[in-house]
Amino acid sequence: MTLKIAIPNKGSLATAAADILRESGYRQRDDSKQLTLSDPENGVEFFYLRPRDIALYVGEGTLDVGITGRDLLRDSGAQAQEALTLGFGRSTFRFAGPQGRFTDLEQLAGTRIATSYVGVVQAFLDERGLEATVTRLDGAVESSIQLGVADVIADVVETGSTLRQAGLETFGEPILQSEAVLITRAGADGTALPEGFQVFRRRVEGVLVARSYVMMDYDVAEADLEAAMRLTPGIESPTIAPLSRDGWFAVRAMVPRDGSQRLMDELYDLGARGILLTDIHACRL
Numbered sequence: 663m664t665l666k667i668a669i670p671n672k673g674s675l676a677t678a679a680a681d682i683l684r685e686s687g688y689r690q691r692d693d694s695k696q697l698t699l700s701d702p703e704n705g706v707e708f709f710y711l712r713p714r715d716i717a718l719y720v721g722e723g724t725l726d727v728g729i730t731g732r733d734l735l736r737d738s739g740a741q742a743q744e745a746l747t748l749g750f751g752r753s754t755f756r757f758a759g760p761q762g763r764f765t766d767l768e769q770l771a772g773t774r775i776a777t778s779y780v781g782v783v784q785a786f787l788d789e790r791g792l793e794a795t796v797t798r799l800d801g802a803v804e805s806s807i808q809l810g811v812a813d814v815i816a817d818v819v820e821t822g823s824t825l826r827q828a829g830l831e832t833f834g835e836p837i838l839q840s841e842a843v844l845i846t847r848a849g850a851d852g853t854a855l856p857e858g859f860q861v862f863r864r865r866v867e868g869v870l871v872a873r874s875y876v877m878m879d880y881d882v883a884e885a886d887l888e889a890a891m892r893l894t895p896g897i898e899s900p901t902i903a904p905l906s907r908d909g910w911f912a913v914r915a916m917v918p919r920d921g922s923q924r925l926m927d928e929l930y931d932l933g934a935r936g937i938l939l940t941d942i943h944a945c946r947l
């Protein structure tokens with residue numbers, strides 16, 4: 663059975679979603695107007711949809727898997743769940759008001775709040791027992807205060823520059839931390855999905871690991887081997903091979919990309935030499 667996959671057709675998540683799928687070995691469309699793309703060799707079919715609608719299709723079971731934002735998933739109220747976090751499309755979702763006007767979330771009571779994410783905002787207010795009037799806008803929410811239709815906005819904040827330009831500032835704790843997620847129907851374990859799902863998930867996971875790890879190779883004297891291995895324990899354990907030079911070993915281990923330069927310095931100080939760092943393009947662990 664073909665695995666049906668929903669991915670964003672445009673907006674902030676579209677390019678990164680297509681990139682990760684391409685890196686996972688799947689075909690992707692060349693024409694941004696194309697609505698579907700079949701990849702029979704891999705047993706999948708892609709449906710290019712608005713990211714806001716993707717949770718609905720997956721929740722209804724019309725499509726098997728989707729890529730969307732956590733905030734859009736929550737906002738939809740659809741019967742869909744996160745299967746994997748994808749590490750891109752990160753944003754926070756926050757309340758904001760005119761500079762110096764609000765300091766505390768309790769001050770939301772009785773205000774008019776404009777947002778494109780009514781579901782998320784209403785759930786947040788309900789949890790705290792706050793009553794406010796929530797108005798749905800399609801976008802450019804930051805203008806609504808100046809234009810007199812709202813006192814407060816709740817919106818996606820990435821760099822914060824849109825807020826600053828509108829003379830607004832955030833207040834209170836973030837409502838939600840979001841990033842792109844792989845979603846499936848709520849309650850669906852792997853067995854309820856077409857068999858291609860496990861392969862799909864493993865491929866995408868492999869690309870995520872490859873992005874966050876690098877391969878480190880170095881040579882080290884036997885006396886320093888233990889200490890070096892403590893610095894580079896690898897995922898399971900490092901590969902160690904004797905060198906023709908007496909008393910020396912070659913070590914190979916995957917290490918997190920973050921901090922890998924510092925690790926090279928530490929290995930060098932320890933006496934390791936010939937330290938190499940190489941990218942991993944994909945992997946199955």
Ligand SMILES: Nc1ncnc2c1ncn2[C@@H]1O[C@H](COP(=O)(O)OP(=O)(O)OP(=O)(O)O)[C@@H](O)[C@H]1O
Binds near residue numbers: 713821
């Ligand atoms: N700077 C950003 N602006 C908007 N959404 C962002 C940003 N960074 C990450 N995202 C995430 O992208 C998703 C929203 O994508 P979507 O395509 O619906 O909105 P958009 O980028 O504002 O596009 P459009 O306004 O054209 O519909 C959300 O999950 C959101 O958290």
Ligand SMILES: O=P(O)(O)OC[C@H]1O[C@H](OP(=O)(O)OP(=O)(O)O)[C@H](O)[C@@H]1O
Binds near residue numbers: 801802803804820823
């Ligand atoms: O914190 P920043 O880096 O400034 O990013 C956040 C802004 O970007 C998004 O708007 P987008 O350009 O997608 O337009 P829209 O929301 O009006 O559709 C979002 O709705 C905020 O307005």
